[in-house]
Amino acid sequence: MNSTASASGPPAPSAGAAGPPSAPSTPSPDSPASSGSPGSRSSRAARRGGARVRTHRAHSPWLFLLPGLLITLAFNIYPFVATVWKAFTDARTLTPGSFVGLDNFQEMLADEQFWIGLRNSFLYVAAVVPCTVVLPLLLALLVHKNLPGIAFFRSAFYTPVVASVVVVGLIWVWMLDDRGLVNAVIKTLGFDTVPFLSDRWLILLSAMLVTVWKGLGYYMIIYMAALGNVPRELHEAASVDGAGPVRRFLSVTVPGVRNTMVLVGALSSVAAFRVFSEVFLMAGPDGGPAGEDTTLVMLIQRTGTGLSGRVGYASAISLVMFVITMVLLLAVFAAERRDKK
Amino acid sequence: MSPAQLSPSAGRLLRPASVATIALGTALSLTALTGCSSGSGGGSSDASGEVKGKITFQTWNLRAEYKDYFNGLIADFEKKYPGTKVRWIDKPADRYAETLSADAASENLPDVVNVSPDKAYPLAKAGALMNLSKDETAAKAEKQYMPEAWKGNEMPGLDGVYGFPWYLNTGPLFYNKRLFEKAGLDGDKPPRTYEELFSYGEKLAKKKVASLGTAPAIEDFGRYGVELMNKDATEFTYNNAKGVELLKKYKKLYEQGGLDGQAMSAGPEKAGEKFEQEKIAMNAGGALDLTSFKENQPQLYKNIGLTDAPNNNGHPNMYVMSLGISQTSENKSTAVAFARFVTNKKNQESFAHKVAVFPSTKGSLDEPYWTEGGRSPEDRVRVSSAKLLKKAVNYTPVVMTEEMKTVLKKEVSKCFLGQKSPKQALDDAVAESNKLLEQV
Numbered sequence: 016m017n018s019t020a021s022a023s024g025p026p027a028p029s030a031g032a033a034g035p036p037s038a039p040s041t042p043s044p045d046s047p048a049s050s051g052s053p054g055s056r057s058s059r060a061a062r063r064g065g066a067r068v069r070t071h072r073a074h075s076p077w078l079f080l081l082p083g084l085l086i087t088l089a090f091n092i093y094p095f096v097a098t099v100w101k102a103f104t105d106a107r108t109l110t111p112g113s114f115v116g117l118d119n120f121q122e123m124l125a126d127e128q129f130w131i132g133l134r135n136s137f138l139y140v141a142a143v144v145p146c147t148v149v150l151p152l153l154l155a156l157l158v159h160k161n162l163p164g165i166a167f168f169r170s171a172f173y174t175p176v177v178a179s180v181v182v183v184g185l186i187w188v189w190m191l192d193d194r195g196l197v198n199a200v201i202k203t204l205g206f207d208t209v210p211f212l213s214d215r216w217l218i219l220l221s222a223m224l225v226t227v228w229k230g231l232g233y234y235m236i237i238y239m240a241a242l243g244n245v246p247r248e249l250h251e252a253a254s255v256d257g258a259g260p261v262r263r264f265l266s267v268t269v270p271g272v273r274n275t276m277v278l279v280g281a282l283s284s285v286a287a288f289r290v291f292s293e294v295f296l297m298a299g300p301d302g303g304p305a306g307e308d309t310t311l312v313m314l315i316q317r318t319g320t321g322l323s324g325r326v327g328y329a330s331a332i333s334l335v336m337f338v339i340t341m342v343l344l345l346a347v348f349a350a351e352r353r354d355k356k
Numbered sequence: 357m358s359p360a361q362l363s364p365s366a367g368r369l370l371r372p373a374s375v376a377t378i379a380l381g382t383a384l385s386l387t388a389l390t391g392c393s394s395g396s397g398g399g400s401s402d403a404s405g406e407v408k409g410k411i412t413f414q415t416w417n418l419r420a421e422y423k424d425y426f427n428g429l430i431a432d433f434e435k436k437y438p439g440t441k442v443r444w445i446d447k448p449a450d451r452y453a454e455t456l457s458a459d460a461a462s463e464n465l466p467d468v469v470n471v472s473p474d475k476a477y478p479l480a481k482a483g484a485l486m487n488l489s490k491d492e493t494a495a496k497a498e499k500q501y502m503p504e505a506w507k508g509n510e511m512p513g514l515d516g517v518y519g520f521p522w523y524l525n526t527g528p529l530f531y532n533k534r535l536f537e538k539a540g541l542d543g544d545k546p547p548r549t550y551e552e553l554f555s556y557g558e559k560l561a562k563k564k565v566a567s568l569g570t571a572p573a574i575e576d577f578g579r580y581g582v583e584l585m586n587k588d589a590t591e592f593t594y595n596n597a598k599g600v601e602l603l604k605k606y607k608k609l610y611e612q613g614g615l616d617g618q619a620m621s622a623g624p625e626k627a628g629e630k631f632e633q634e635k636i637a638m639n640a641g642g643a644l645d646l647t648s649f650k651e652n653q654p655q656l657y658k659n660i661g662l663t664d665a666p667n668n669n670g671h672p673n674m675y676v677m678s679l680g681i682s683q684t685s686e687n688k689s690t691a692v693a694f695a696r697f698v699t700n701k702k703n704q705e706s707f708a709h710k711v712a713v714f715p716s717t718k719g720s721l722d723e724p725y726w727t728e729g730g731r732s733p734e735d736r737v738r739v740s741s742a743k744l745l746k747k748a749v750n751y752t753p754v755v756m757t758e759e760m761k762t763v764l765k766k767e768v769s770k771c772f773l774g775q776k777s778p779k780q781a782l783d784d785a786v787a788e789s790n791k792l793l794e795q796v
Binding site: 105107108109128146192193210213218255298299300301302303304305306308316318320321322323324325 | 453454456457460461472475478479481484520555617618621622626633636646757758759762765766767769770772773795796
């Protein structure tokens with residue numbers, strides 16, 4: 016998950032821009048050769064002063080990058096390349112396997128569980144993303160004004176984010192059980208027991224609720240920062256023009272945080288498409304009755320692990336997921352760009 | 357995604373080019389199925405050397421309850437063979453297969469490792485376990501054990517035996533006497549056959565008590581007398597008339613309300629939980645459960661009855677636990693000596709006295725402890741199980757992978773939900789499993 020966040024963080028200032036402003040405007044004879052290294056400007060500046068003091072060598076920046084690069088290579092790039100390769104083999108957890116061409120992908124087309132997983136993952140996106148885009152914004156509006164004691168509510172809304180998803184999931188499983196807290200309340204009110212954890216659609220719905228509930232606080236924080244950037248004058252001008260709170264929300268607040276909404280939409284759709292823990296806990300390792308609640312990541316976990324896990328097939332599903340995720344993101348941003356025009 | 361790393365203005369900074377970065381990052385983090393290797397590089401050649409040096413011994417979920425027994429056992433071994441050192445590790449019951457596959461893939465399988473035949477099969481196939489029949493020192497141990505138990509570690513399609521037989525278990529059935537009596541059943545007459553199980557289930561269901569917490573598994577088909585596979589273990593056959601008959605009965609029980617609401621998605625752990633919460637009247641358990649009930653649920657313990665799992669053909673299921681030797685072990689002599697020591701008659705018997713399991717050593721089941729016993733329910737069950745064990749069969753086909761078990765579960769659920777007839781469901785399960793089996 017970290018790779019997502021770090022990739023979308025603000026870009027670090029480039030090393031070249033950090034050079035001293037006194038850099039010469041006339042190119043020195045050796046500039047074509049040395050301009051590639053980030054340190055060239057400062058070393059030239061130093062040489063003009065007369066002394067040949069090298070503050071660092073050309074490879075110095077790489078030395079600083081090395082630990083990060085190695086970690087990325089070992090834990091991101093290598094597994095990714097290995098997954099792509101294995102998608103075309105019949106590898107198992109204990110045997111390396113051999114090249115089988117597109118067999119895995121052909122099998123996927125005929126695999127009922129794959130289509131169920133695909134359907135559930137898309138259902139998850141369709142149901143969860145609108146909620147995680149809109150609800151946290153409303154929540155942020157609720158708590159972004161500095162009222163006495165508001166910090167308590169902000170922290171309270173954020174708590175589910177900090178809690179472990181497994182712990183939270185288990186608590187919900189207990190509450191939603193046939194004889195759990197929620198059903199006890201429903202029974203006291205005189206209704207029939209609701210089979211939250213045994214009906215295939217209700218299982219999925221329950222898991223979605225947990226995902227939304229757990230994500231609210233996180234996206235709320237993002238929205239709170241964005242709300243601070245909406246100019247107050249616009250709100251004042253709108254009030255003077257006679258706009259009520261609803262009108263101001265739709266015409267001032269929403270356009271002001273639209274970019275953030277796109278970001279939240281992108282992040283939550285990727286997260287929703289990859290859902291695992293909540294559904295795994297609610298539906299059990301086999302994906303609920305007749306495997307009807309399996310999501311794609313659950314299917315990857317189920318087929319690719321264990322002593323006879325089919326790593327090749329699981330890798331092929333991963334590859335398909337990668338492509339879908341990519342398309343999903345491109346679609347979100349394409350919609351955003353069209354909006355701007 | 358930690359919030360600290362995410363600036364709220366990032367939305368504005370995202371250019372389409374960075375979309376690819378996000379997608380790539382995302383995919384990278386989810387495609388963490390790493391490479392694996394196999395083969396048998398390294399390791400000492402055989403077990404004929406001196407018994408000396410360090411080895412690692414891995415058990416399967418035994419530390420919590422039997423720490424003292426194993427520490428004593430290891431101390432005895434180290435005293436008997438000076439200069440040896442045994443490092444004991446214990447892994448939880450959940451995800452044990454994942455632990456084994458990760459260790460085997462990195463050639464770090466513990467020297468002596470606790471396996472069951474279905475876990476030993478893929479390991480043996482990948483060359484991660486030592487073939488005991490091919491090693492002179494190890495093969496000598498054969499006469500130490502009951503012949504059926506020794507044969508229990510033969511693997512179809514592979515030559516030889518891949519584990520020292522350790523403890524045996526028939527898989528007892530726990531039942532809740534309080535719930536039985538609520539439905540007008542005799543708390544001292546548990547069901548013995550599947551016919552009784554289903555008729556009891558109907559009576560319990562009338563009082564809104566669910567009998568079982570899981571859908572039928574492959575062992576149920578075996579105990580019912582269904583031929584599970586052909587002789588060469590190359591094809592599944594449980595879709596025969598007998599198998600369909602059993603599924604029909606289960607479906608009826610499900611429709612009567614005799615199965616817990618979550619039975620279709622529950623595994624053994626979930627069913628165990630439901631039994632502890634007195635939400636189901638019967639549960640097939642492990643022998644280790646009784647100790648845990650005694651300590652954690654004294655209220656329930658008083659009401660627990662223990663019997664053999666219902667059985668239609670006189671051959672109960674036998675769960676075999678074994679000790680495998682890692683092919684990559686640097687110290688096979690000590691590993692084999694230790695595995696033989698743990699599974700010798702004296703040590704197996706003393707372990708079986710502590711836990712409600714049975715020794716696999718020759719002649720042990722003829723000892724008075726397993727033939728006479730006292731009058732307590734545990735004693736009676738122990739004696740009757742020991743008698744049955746002599747005719748027991750390990751039903752779980754070793755070639756049946758977790759994926760194939762999931763296939764069976766899925767099709768059984770479809771039958772329960774009315775999407776398929778019992779015959780169609782089993783036909784489909786067998787067809788899909790056979791397809792998977794071909795790929796192995």
